[in-house]
Amino acid sequence: MNSNNNNCMEIGGSEDDEQMNMMEDLRRGPWTVEEDFTLINYIAHHGEGRWNSLARCAGLKRTGKSCRLRWLNYLRPDVRRGNITLEEQLLILELHSRWGNRWSKIAQHLPGRTDNEIKNYWRTRVQKHAKQLKCDVNSKQFKDTMRYLWMPRLVERIQAAATTTTVTEGSSSSTTTTSTATNTNFYNPLNQTNNMDNIVTSQFITPQQSHNMSSNYGNTHVNPSYTTDNSSNTAVSPVSDMTDCYYPTNQNPSQDLYQSSNPITTGFSDTMISPTGYFNQGMDFQAMVDHQNSQWSEGENGGGDAFSDNLWNVEDVWFLKQQFDM
């Protein structure tokens, strides 16, 4: 790494970004294809590290920080793009409940995902629904809702999807990703890292996919890899949104969720209490129902966008309302 900088004197990092700013006009904003290739080629030959000097030596009019960010979040060969899978959603929920906004730490458990991506996911998807509920995303109510409702539901959906995958196996040759979700023990927060590693079995995007920029060369500034349709890399659901909680079940959604033997609920850090006591204040269920109705009246397709982006299905709302009204 950083073995030799033949055509660039080692500057020794005596200048910071601000000083660089003063000395030369630094580019900002979206990266061009040329810049991307310059960075990729430079790192391919010299490796990462010393980002400020790297930027200089590579001839990039960017700050070291900008180069690092571009590389780590976008250009890195193993960066995984596309929809967040159900397993990943589940993992994010679980890890966030444990660590909070430690995006980098959470990202370490989702191979190929960047902290930025997870952070964006959380803000756009999860926080949006906390807003819908008119409760703080950090409130206990909301956390318990995630814990007792979303996560079990995600598990159900993962298992259902895995079953479907098994049934239809053979008809789709391109679906290379498999899931250990079929294993009933796949999700056990008590078995932290080991099982987490098992949960995430989704494949990485190939370096070729990440670097297949040549076809995009006409543009002055593009995002070379994310335009690729990566839906085939999605492990379980083409609509792999946590908020897509529609699940065609006939069973009582509340059943078994609070049994201490339930692997979903076992191991969460807080004391196990019936969530009845939690879903008490501050959640605007009527607003949820209204929102739900308005969305359903518009989108007839259960897998459609309006629905898939909705956190709650009828049963969830019904269940929460019941808990609330008790």
Added chain:
DNA sequence: AAGCAACTCAACCGCCGGGTA
């Protein structure tokens, strides 16, 4: 078709801790 609102996500910013001279 046009205007507007909501959403997504790449990129930037500021702060902080570790390493080093």
Added chain:
DNA sequence: ATACCCGGCGGTTGAGTTGCT
């Protein structure tokens, strides 16, 4: 001990996109 530099992290922004009226 201290000052400085760098990289990493979490928070925030804003351009582009999508959906709705």
